[in-house]
Amino acid sequence: MVGPAQVGVLAACVVLFVPMGMAGWHLSRNKMLFFSGALFITLAVGVHLTPYFPSLSQLLLSSLSSSPPHHPLHLPRPSTCLPFLHRLSWLPSSPTASSPALWQWAPSAPTLSCGFQRLSRLDASDLLNGSWILVAGDSQARLFVLALLRLLLDPAAMDPVEADLFRRHSDYHIAVADHGIKLDFVWAPFEPNLTAIFRDLRTGPRYPDVLVLGSGLWHMLHVTNSSEYGESLVAVKKAAASLVSPVSPEFGLDGILASSVQPPHMFWLGLPTLVTSMLNTEEKRERMNRTVWEAYDRGVGESKILKRSGGPFLLLNIGLLSRGCGRRCTADGMHYDGVVYEAALHIMLNALLIESQQRI
Template sequence: MTCLHMSLNKMVFFICVLFIILSVGVLCKPYFSSSNYRISCIDILHSIVYKDRPECEGCTKSWSWMQSSPVAKCAFKKFEKPDASVMLNRSWVVFAGDSQTRLGMLSMLKLVEEPERVRIVKEHLKKLHTDYSTNIDSIGMKLDFKWKPYARRLTKLMLEFKKNEKYPDIIVMGAGLWDMLYETNASDYDVSLRSLRNSLQDLNSKDGKVPHLFWLAMPKLISSKMTPEEKRHKLTEPRRSMYDNKVNASKILNKFGGPLLKLDIHYLSELCGPQCTKDGVHYDDVVYDIAVQIMLNAVLIESTHKPPF
């Protein structure tokens, strides 16, 4: 990523930051001087509203950030394809996890690829439990999806990155639904998360690059819409809450001193409402589109507030 490969050329990085600020308009100069700017804006990235919430499945839904004073000062931006292409130029982005994370990857793909290509990929991956990788040649971007539905498999992937001393610019990971459905032991999930947290320590590649790390949380679960019976019994909101508490207790999230910034799919899906899901687990594209927009804004905030020298 031009704006994230800080070790390649410090001057290029500095110029790129200025270009992004001026052309995309995500951050406003008057707020750069505030020492609390980065933290406060990161904290309110999820301050969104759905402009319309038609009570029907499949209806088009639009959204925006709230217009309160704190949110307005952060000047969050909805990235369109031109802006996203500049932001993600020469980047390597990895989504790793279950089907929720795959939906996040598809939302990212929509920002940089042609619609027909996205449709084909979406249909191809819909029923498959497999990895996916593509290169967006026009911007030199590599986008990967790693099928790692269990938390313990995420640890193995991070250790592979660490062994090679080469990391993506952005890593979005998330797991829990399969742990709930097939492993059924919350204590084992807790152990896996703590192991994952340990594997994320000291992520420094040979070129000095440190990846931006995100955790894609589990969605609002609506058991009444699920089939078969096993899902309705095991994928419940009380159990999701218990597993989510394990994520918090592991201190893997930035909020608790860990390395991962949470993309709160539960909040975004609950706010969208039950009409936004057909099966009680997977939600309409807009939920994951918002998560990707939050992620990109977070990356820009983090990048522009890390010393370039």
């Protein structure tokens, strides 16, 4: 049985070759006119043939409507990706290594669909271009700053920078001129120190673009009162809210301040996992045990300072990251290898990508 496609092809051949043969006989002396006529006839045949080959039509339409893919760094990630930022896998750097020194996002469906990535120096510099970053807290915050500087600066420049950064109980300031990045570290080991920082910011001409805070170790050692610690964090939360809404701060269900003014991107450095037997003084081993740590960790949750409970701060969970790296990643049971703070840094950078997309 002859189908419609065969009939269409036969008709097209008649339409094409008969007129072209006749035209070729009369127009062979005028090549321009001949080829113009041939082109017109070929286009006409194409119009007749297209309905008989739907796949050809679909191919033409798809080629016209397709758009080039975006670079993964610029893909908008939904805010629903935030809960999966800490899903990391820890691997030893070599079969004989004593300390796990490699990490990656776990190859699970959520992390793969969210497209988390370790940013290069160039990508991180572009993301933070023109930003003012303020980090305040204790030694954990200082180690976080070190991880950030190691990413942004050339390794040859790190020796003098590291010497200045680790001057005992001191502030530190640096500008990355190539990208207009300003980085301030403020030594603020107690929670009232953090509250005072917010008071100072309110009187200044601008707010930081990124704000990273953390505290608790000094309070745990010198005060050892988790209830008081939680109350102090409530004061920090209120002070953070005053940057945007000084009269009556309100938080939406998603934890973002309800205000026409853009608040800084705020992050909270969680308490590291403590290995009590490795702490270097008897006083620390007595006061900084697992039971006390858990009480202080509950104090963070009960203060509702974190976004997951309606506050302004997104948690950088140093406790979880340090447990994942393990006790081989710490020499004193409190401060961990740089890889832990590097992981926290890249979690923050990916969170900034997400939050920046939500604010556009």
